[in-house]
Amino acid sequence: MNTYELTYSTENSGEPVLSRVIKETKASVNILKANIDFDHGIMVIGIVGDAKDAEKVVKAFRKYGLKVREIKKKIALDKEKCMDCGACIGLCPTNALNFDKKKKLELTEEKCIQCKACVKACPVKALSIEE
Amino acid sequence: MKTIEDINKKIRNGTAVVVSAEEMPDIVEKESAKKAAEKVDIVTTGTFGAMCSSGLFLNFGHADPPIKMQKIWLNEVEAYTGVAAVDAYIGATELSLDRGMEYGGAHVIEDLLLGRQVNLRATAYGTDCYPRKNIETSITIDDVNQAFLFNPRNCYQKYNAATNSSDRILYTYMGTLLPGRKNLNFSGTGELSPLNNDPTYDVIGTGTRIFLAGAKGYVVGEGTQHNPGKAFANITTKGNLREMNPKYLKAGTVADYGTTLYLGIGVPIPVLNEQIAKNTAVRNKDLKVTVFDYSVPRLSRPAIREVDYETLFSGEVDLNGVKARASSLSSLKIAREIVKELEDWISHKEFYLTEKLEGLPKDTVFKPMKMSEKITSISKVMTRNVVTANEGDSIEKVCNTLVKKGVDQIPIVDSRNVIKGIVTSWDITKATATGRKRLDEIMTKKVVTSSPDEAIDAVSRKLEKHSINATPVVDGKGVVVGIVTLSDINKFYRGGK
Numbered sequence: 001m002n003t004y005e006l007t008y009s010t011e012n013s014g015e016p017v018l019s020r021v022i023k024e025t026k027a028s029v030n031i032l033k034a035n036i037d038f039d040h041g042i043m044v045i046g047i048v049g050d051a052k053d054a055e056k057v058v059k060a061f062r063k064y065g066l067k068v069r070e071i072k073k074k075i076a077l078d079k080e081k082c083m084d085c086g087a088c089i090g091l092c093p094t095n096a097l098n099f100d101k102k103k104k105l106e107l108t109e110e111k112c113i114q115c116k117a118c119v120k121a122c123p124v125k126a127l128s129i130e131e
Numbered sequence: 132m133k134t135i136e137d138i139n140k141k142i143r144n145g146t147a148v149v150v151s152a153e154e155m156p157d158i159v160e161k162e163s164a165k166k167a168a169e170k171v172d173i174v175t176t177g178t179f180g181a182m183c184s185s186g187l188f189l190n191f192g193h194a195d196p197p198i199k200m201q202k203i204w205l206n207e208v209e210a211y212t213g214v215a216a217v218d219a220y221i222g223a224t225e226l227s228l229d230r231g232m233e234y235g236g237a238h239v240i241e242d243l244l245l246g247r248q249v250n251l252r253a254t255a256y257g258t259d260c261y262p263r264k265n266i267e268t269s270i271t272i273d274d275v276n277q278a279f280l281f282n283p284r285n286c287y288q289k290y291n292a293a294t295n296s297s298d299r300i301l302y303t304y305m306g307t308l309l310p311g312r313k314n315l316n317f318s319g320t321g322e323l324s325p326l327n328n329d330p331t332y333d334v335i336g337t338g339t340r341i342f343l344a345g346a347k348g349y350v351v352g353e354g355t356q357h358n359p360g361k362a363f364a365n366i367t368t369k370g371n372l373r374e375m376n377p378k379y380l381k382a383g384t385v386a387d388y389g390t391t392l393y394l395g396i397g398v399p400i401p402v403l404n405e406q407i408a409k410n411t412a413v414r415n416k417d418l419k420v421t422v423f424d425y426s427v428p429r430l431s432r433p434a435i436r437e438v439d440y441e442t443l444f445s446g447e448v449d450l451n452g453v454k455a456r457a458s459s460l461s462s463l464k465i466a467r468e469i470v471k472e473l474e475d476w477i478s479h480k481e482f483y484l485t486e487k488l489e490g491l492p493k494d495t496v497f498k499p500m501k502m503s504e505k506i507t508s509i510s511k512v513m514t515r516n517v518v519t520a521n522e523g524d525s526i527e528k529v530c531n532t533l534v535k536k537g538v539d540q541i542p543i544v545d546s547r548n549v550i551k552g553i554v555t556s557w558d559i560t561k562a563t564a565t566g567r568k569r570l571d572e573i574m575t576k577k578v579v580t581s582s583p584d585e586a587i588d589a590v591s592r593k594l595e596k597h598s599i600n601a602t603p604v605v606d607g608k609g610v611v612v613g614i615v616t617l618s619d620i621n622k623f624y625r626g627g628k
Contacts, residue, residue, distance in 0.1 A: 083393060086458045086462070090316065104464055
């Protein structure tokens with residue numbers, strides 16, 4: 001899944017841009033985060049499929065005046081700092097964080113959608129988002 | 132049957148049989164409690180988790196000319212000095228003046244343990260014997276005389292679990308709680324937890340030698356809020372910071388709550404008789420805690436259900452039809468390492484058991500605070516005659532109402548007076564600037580509401596948290612029955628109402 005950040009402006013935040021794009025491209029889009037006011041806003045989406053599918057969708061969004069930026073940031077787990085408490089596990093919306101059989105914290109990077117819920121919750125700053 | 136001295140003799144001979152509290156249940160089940168008591172000498176228990184009620188006593192030695200140190204800051208974290216000159220106590224949860232929740236007393240303790248330089252700043256009023264009024268210097272753990280942890284409330288037997296039924300995220304001492312009961316946080320190590328293996332409080336007591344963050348520490352006695360009647364016992368502990376291992380002492384920040392110290396504690400339980408063998412055979416599935424809903428900011432929160440530690444450790448708990456992911460705030464992995472290390476100490480003859488001098492109290496109760504004032508609910512201060520508008524109204528009409536009635540916000544309701552949104556004068560200003568015409572385009576739909584019986588302090592905190600000036604008061608069906616503004620609350624605090 002490719003992740004993108006869409007920025008809405010005054011001109012298009014009242015328009016049903018997302019549904020138009022989905023109808024046109026028939027893409028499967030997963031809304032990961034949305035904070036849209038009537039005059040501006042951002043939305044983070046995951047586009048299901050390969051790079052070619054994603055490109056098509058991005059093009060369509062740009063046609064309607066949205067700013068599109070690919071999120072290439074990666075989650076990082078500092079195993080030296082981590083104390084395997086698991087405070088992050090229940091907060092992860094995609095089950096990217098889990099315990100292994102020995103109750104050691106495991107991170108599956110591919111599942112991460114950079115929501116940062118775990119970054120804030122980690123008591124010892126063992127989790128971070130890096131570019 | 133056996134005495135502590137018998138067991139210590141076996142440790143000396145290298146023949147003591149040590150098993151962990153996770154192994155003991157199977158042994159007792161297979162061979163009976165009687166046989167297990169004959170065979171096993173020590174059951175090792177352990178926990179690793181946030182223990183806020185921890186702190187460090189320090190003695191800095193005297194300056195020349197001497198200073199009494201009436202107020203002191205270590206890396207800008209204030210320490211308590213209301214004891215003799217140049218003694219201080221730094222608590223884990225005290226926040227720094229310059230970095231707030233990022234750095235607190237727990238971090239100072241960790242920095243000292245790691246051998247790092249810590250800035251010391253002190254002021255005093257000056258006396259004939261202590262003339263100096265200010266001092267600033269830099270110290271490490273090697274520069275101080277004593278540095279011992281003295282923790283008034285450690286090693287809770289077990290702890291209630293927390294979830295959140297509201298539609299907003301909560302940051303609590305039980306960690307981050309997502310809306311809609313999406314997650315559940317719990318604490319403790321269940322069957323491995325020291326006090327769960329001594330549920331009648333016959334073994335652990337004043338003078339019990341323990342593993343405290345990698346050092347040999349001691350149980351001082353019952354901890355604060357020790358609550359034996361509800362199986363919520365805890366202990367006061369003491370140990371030398373210099374002998375501790377940073378692996379088992381870590382400073383942390385619980386998001387938007389504060390700083391805390393993560394500590395590892397291990398307690399050896401001597402298997403003196405059949406009853407103790409039975410007690411140490413407790414299993415996670417037999418240890419239950421209650422899940423409380425932290426969305427109610429009152430002392431007695433609604434209980435959602437009981438749940439055992441086996442279910443908690445499974446990672447998923449059913450909360451009346453909602454599957455909540457369960458996260459621990461303690462580390463079972465590190466607790467197991469502590470138990471192993473304690474076992475190694477014993478087998479290497481580095482650790483001997485002590486006889487307790489005094490048991491933990493079995494009959495104390497944990498009382499709530501005596502309040503000299505009654506709790507005031509917001510229904511006492513709210514405005515009952517609420518100015519509202521309907522979803523279909525034009526912005527212009529709402530604008531007129533705002534001016535005519537002299538209010539800064541208007542709850543938007545449907546025909547049954549059920550809350551649908553809220554519009555502030557700032558929303559109107561923005562709408563005018565961007566040429567919006569319809570109310571439903573500009574109103575906030577996710578309204579922060581309150582119920583009439585909520586305490587004023589809780590509502591005041593709510594307004595502050597969401598940076599808003601007012602909250603509509605709604606009944607159970609969402610019908611607007613009042614509105615409370617910041618100025619209503621301020622008036623109340625000033626004694627105006």
